[in-house]
Amino acid sequence: MTDTLTGGKFQKLNRAPAYQAVSQKIRSAILNGELKAGELLPTEMDLAEQFGVTRTTIREAIRLLEYGGLIGRADRKRLVVCLPSKESASNSLSTAMLMHEVTFKELWQIANGLEPLAAGLACDSMTTELKEKLAANLERTGAAKSDTKELLEAEIEFHNLIAQAAHNNALLMAREPLNQLFYPAFKAVIERMHPGGRILDCHTRMFEAICKGDKKTAEEWMQKHMADFERGIKMAGLDFNGPIDHQNL
Amino acid sequence: MTDTLTGGKFQKLNRAPAYQAVSQKIRSAILNGELKAGELLPTEMDLAEQFGVTRTTIREAIRLLEYGGLIGRADRKRLVVCLPSKESASNSLSTAMLMHEVTFKELWQIANGLEPLAAGLACDSMTTELKEKLAANLERTGAAKSDTKELLEAEIEFHNLIAQAAHNNALLMAREPLNQLFYPAFKAVIERMHPGGRILDCHTRMFEAICKGDKKTAEEWMQKHMADFERGIKMAGLDFNGPIDHQNL
DNA sequence: TATTGACATATTGTCTGACAATGTGTCAAT
DNA sequence: ATTGACACATTGTCAGACAATATGTCAATA
Numbered sequence: 001m002t003d004t005l006t007g008g009k010f011q012k013l014n015r016a017p018a019y020q021a022v023s024q025k026i027r028s029a030i031l032n033g034e035l036k037a038g039e040l041l042p043t044e045m046d047l048a049e050q051f052g053v054t055r056t057t058i059r060e061a062i063r064l065l066e067y068g069g070l071i072g073r074a075d076r077k078r079l080v081v082c083l084p085s086k087e088s089a090s091n092s093l094s095t096a097m098l099m100h101e102v103t104f105k106e107l108w109q110i111a112n113g114l115e116p117l118a119a120g121l122a123c124d125s126m127t128t129e130l131k132e133k134l135a136a137n138l139e140r141t142g143a144a145k146s147d148t149k150e151l152l153e154a155e156i157e158f159h160n161l162i163a164q165a166a167h168n169n170a171l172l173m174a175r176e177p178l179n180q181l182f183y184p185a186f187k188a189v190i191e192r193m194h195p196g197g198r199i200l201d202c203h204t205r206m207f208e209a210i211c212k213g214d215k216k217t218a219e220e221w222m223q224k225h226m227a228d229f230e231r232g233i234k235m236a237g238l239d240f241n242g243p244i245d246h247q248n249l
Numbered sequence: 250m251t252d253t254l255t256g257g258k259f260q261k262l263n264r265a266p267a268y269q270a271v272s273q274k275i276r277s278a279i280l281n282g283e284l285k286a287g288e289l290l291p292t293e294m295d296l297a298e299q300f301g302v303t304r305t306t307i308r309e310a311i312r313l314l315e316y317g318g319l320i321g322r323a324d325r326k327r328l329v330v331c332l333p334s335k336e337s338a339s340n341s342l343s344t345a346m347l348m349h350e351v352t353f354k355e356l357w358q359i360a361n362g363l364e365p366l367a368a369g370l371a372c373d374s375m376t377t378e379l380k381e382k383l384a385a386n387l388e389r390t391g392a393a394k395s396d397t398k399e400l401l402e403a404e405i406e407f408h409n410l411i412a413q414a415a416h417n418n419a420l421l422m423a424r425e426p427l428n429q430l431f432y433p434a435f436k437a438v439i440e441r442m443h444p445g446g447r448i449l450d451c452h453t454r455m456f457e458a459i460c461k462g463d464k465k466t467a468e469e470w471m472q473k474h475m476a477d478f479e480r481g482i483k484m485a486g487l488d489f490n491g492p493i494d495h496q497n498l
Numbered sequence: 499t500a501t502t503g504a505c506a507t508a509t510t511g512t513c514t515g516a517c518a519a520t521g522t523g524t525c526a527a528t
Numbered sequence: 529a530t531t532g533a534c535a536c537a538t539t540g541t542c543a544g545a546c547a548a549t550a551t552g553t554c555a556a557t558a
Contacts, residue, residue, distance in 0.1 A: 027344075502558090523535090525534090
C-alpha cells in the first residue's frame with residue numbers, strides 16, 4: 001500500500017485562503033496582547049487597507065473568530081476584542097461531544113471526577129463571601145419546595161458556587177460543557193423527584209463539611225450526591241448508557 | 250438605580266444579522282442529523298437561493314461554523330459537514346483558558362483529577378489491542394533514552410493511550426485542552442530531566458496494575474506520576490502559580 | 499440646565515456583479 | 529490505462545454600491 005513514487009518526497013503545500021491567514025494574524029495579535037480584551041477592533045476598512053485585501057475578506061476572517069468568542073459586538077456596531085465567556089468557550093466542545101454521541105455514563109464519569117474535586121478544593125480556599133452565597137442558596141433550595149423550575153436553578157447554582165469556591169478558573173471552565181450537556185437531564189431528574197428529597201440534605205452536609213474544611217467528608221457527600229443523580233437519570237427513564245439529547249442547541 | 254421608566258416593560262429586541270441566523274439554521278440542521286457528517290454541503294449559490302440571501306451572507310455564515318470544526322473542506326473546494334476532531338473542539342476552550350491566564354496549578358489540579366480517573370476506568374475496560382499498544386509504548390519510552398523529543402512524544406502517547414483504554418470519548422475530549430496547554434511545560438520538564446528517571450518505572454507499574462485490573466494501584470501510580478510532574482515543573486524553573494504561556498497558538 | 503430635534507458622519511450589514519483559480523467530468527488520442 | 533484538451537461548476541477574491549444604525553455636534557426649547 002506504500003506507493004513510494006507518488007507518496008513520498010513532497011508534502012502537500014498548503015495555500016490557505018486569505019481569510020484564514022488574516023484570521024490567524026488577528027488571533028495572534030489578541031493572544032500576544034497587542035490587542036487587549038475590551039479594546040475596539042479597527043474598522044473593517046482599516047483592516048482591509050492594513051492587510052491589503054477587501055472588506056469582504058476581512059469580514060469572513062472576523063466571522064471565523066466571532067464564533068470562538070474572541071470577538072464580540074460592543075453595541076451592535078463596532079466590534080470589540082473579548083475575553084471569551086466560559087459558555088462560549090465550551091460551546092464547541094459541547095457540540096463536539098453531542099455529535100460524537102457521548103453517553104450519559106461517560107459524562108457522569110467525568111462529573112464524578114470533577115465535582116468531588118471541586119468540593120475538596122473548596123475546603124482549602126473558602127471565603128466568607130461564598131459561604132454567604134452558599135447559605136443563601138441552601139435557603140433558596142429549601143424554599144423552592146415543589147417548584148421544580150426554581151429547584152433546578154438552585155441545584156445548578158449550588159454546584160457552580162462550589163466550583164467557584166474551589167478558586168480554580170480552569171475547573172470552572174472545564175465544568176461548563178457538563179453543565180450545558182446535562183441540563184436537560186437535570187431537568188428531567190428534578191421534575192420527577194419527590195419534593196423534599198435528599199437534595200437539600202446532601203447540600204447542607206456538604207456545606208457544613210466545607211465550612212469546617214473537612215475535605216474527606218465534603219468529597220464523600222458530593223459522591224453520594226452524584227450517585228443520587230445517576231439513580232435519578234435511570235429512574236427518569238433516560239438511558240444511562242445511551243447518547244444524550246441536544247435540546248439545548 | 251432602578252429607573253422604572255426606561256428600564257422596565259420592554260426587553261431589548263434582538264435583530265441579529267442575517268448571517269448569524271443562517272449560521273444557526275445550518276448548525277441546527279447538522280445537530281438534527283438533517284445534514285450528516287461526511288455529507289457535502291449544498292453549494293453557496295444553492296444555499297443563497299434557499300435562504301433568500303446573497304452568497305456573501307452565506308459565506309459569512311459558513312465561516313462562523315468553520316472555526317468550530319462543524320464544517321471543513323473536503324478537497325479544497327466543496328465544503329463538507331464534519332465530526333469535529335477533539336483538537337478543533339477544544340481549541341476555543343484552550344484559548345479561553347489562556348486568555349483568562351489560568352495557572353499551571355489550576356490546570357494541574359484538573360489533570361490530577363482526570364488522569365487517575367482515566368487510569369482507574371482503564372482497569373475496567375482494557376482490551377488486548379490497547380495492551381499491545383501500551384506495551385509498545387513502554388518499549389518506545391525505554392528506547393528513547395536521552396532523546397528528549399522522542400521521550401516527550403512517547404510520554405504524551407502513553408497518557409493518551411490510558412485515556413483511550415478508559416473507553417470514554419467524553420473524557421478523551423475533555424482531556425484535550427490539558428494536552429494543548431501543558432505541551433510546552435511537558436517539553437520543558439522532560440528536557441531537564443535526568444535520563445532513565447522515574448518515568449519508565451511509573452509507566453510500567455501503572456501498566457501492570459491496569460492489566461491486573463488493580464484499580465487502586467493504578468490510580469496511586471498515576472498520582473505519583475502527577476506529583477513528579479508538579480516537581481518537574483518547579484524544577485524546570487516554571488512558575489507553578491503563574492499563568493501558562495501560549496507558544497502553541 | 500437638561501432635554502429634544504436636526505443634521506452630517508462613520509461603520510456595519512447586505513446586495514450586485516464580476517473575474518481568477520481550481521477541481522470535476524467527458525471524450526478523443528495515444 | 530494514461531494523457532491531453534476542453535467545458536463546466538464551485539470557491540476565493542475583488543470592486544462598488546446602498547440601507548440601517550450609532551456617534552457627535554449644535555441650535556432650539558422647556
